[in-house]
Amino acid sequence: MKLVNIHTLIFILLFIIIGLNTAQAQVWSLQQCIDTAQVHNKNLQMNRNNISIGEQKEKEAKANLIPKITVNADYKYFSNLPYQLMPLSTFNPTAPVGQYKEAQFGVPHNINANLQLSMSLYNPQVYGAIQTTKIASELTELQYLKTEEQIFFEISNLYYNAQILHNQLAFIDSNLINAERLLKNMQLLNEQLLAKGTDVSKVKLQIAQLTNQKESISSKYEQVLNALKFAMGVSIEQKTQIDPNIQFKRANEYTSSTILDIRIIKTQNRLLSSELSTLNKSRFFPSLNIIGIYGTTGFGYDKQPNDFLKFFPIGFAGIQLSYPLFNGTVTQRKINQKQFELQNSELQFGLLTEQNNMQVENAKLQRMVAKKAVETTTEQIELAKTIYEQTVLQQKQGTASLTDVLLADNALREAQQTYLSAVIDYLKADLELKKLTGNISTTK
Known part of the structure; x- marks a missing residue:
């Protein structure tokens, strides 16, 4: 009976361990990170509270009509x-x-x-306040969308950086395997007096450099994951893994729509116009x-x-x-202030529109350059792999030196790094273009 209980206990422990390993191995997609941030990110929670505050202010303004x-x-x-x-x-x-x-x-x-x-x-001030608070509520909702867009942009960048670092680690592991194989060959040749002791030391030095590089990138990877969890609004202690497969897609053309910054400026313009109208009415209309x-x-x-x-x-x-006959020109001074604010708002609208057009063109150029770089570096990696394998084979046959092998290995690593940099540049340029054309929400 005790033996059965022991077996049952062991089975339960194994089930718990397997469950914990499964939970630890959970992979978060970019979409899951964004969805989690929409629920737990504190900046979004505060902005949702601001929307509720705006609704209450609008009701407060309407309550002035109640006896x-x-x-x-x-x-x-x-x-x-x-x-x-x-x-x-x-x-x-x-x-x-x-x-x-x-x-x-x-x-x-x-x-x-x-x-x-x-x-x-x-009362012109009461009716003006109702209209103003209604526009202010619309402005608060747009500011929430703007914060949501910024957080999505930040999470996407962090996610892409984590993918790049993860793939860099994979490349380093592959290079370490090649270097350890090379070290075994060099040690065997050294024992047979066909290679120098310095050749063995050179390979050991390369392995040590790769090991240090792996530790450095692993630390950066953990830091990026911590920043990603912070942006998502989850605990730093939570186990999180990202999908290492980079979804590289061909360039798409996005239909330009009004970006949030311009919509916010337009709403602010309406808000200033409403405040100016209220001041004019309170100046000439009785209550x-x-x-x-x-x-x-x-x-x-x-x-x-x-x-x-x-x-x-x-x-x-x-x-x-x-009826206000004269209040010491206080209202007139307020009207003058609002008129200047309205002029600045119109100038800012024109400036932001021109700036957005310029940034869209620059983002298209950056994405095009990054796309060509990805295609070029993909071919370079394949070529560098072929050269490295041929050089190792030639070194075994005695027709190539250790220096040739190390140079081929360095060329392969540089090609890998260049490829990863080109991919991340393309993804970031594509994300920037979506943001500038008002299509960032379609990425969700």
């Missing part, structure tokens, strides 16, 4: 009652005109409590409000024998009209 009800209450105790001047004829009909006598009115205790209702019938109060007023006296506390109702309703 407002406030409760007001106050208590006043007059240690000295206020004075008022009364015509002396009030007290003495025979008194001459133009003479007055002071008199105190009221009681020490005054209590007021009421409900106040106010509702805007027409009209409904007001109403219902409550009570209390008067009290606390001296004997006439102490009392009496309350009397109060209520009224009316319409309040407010």
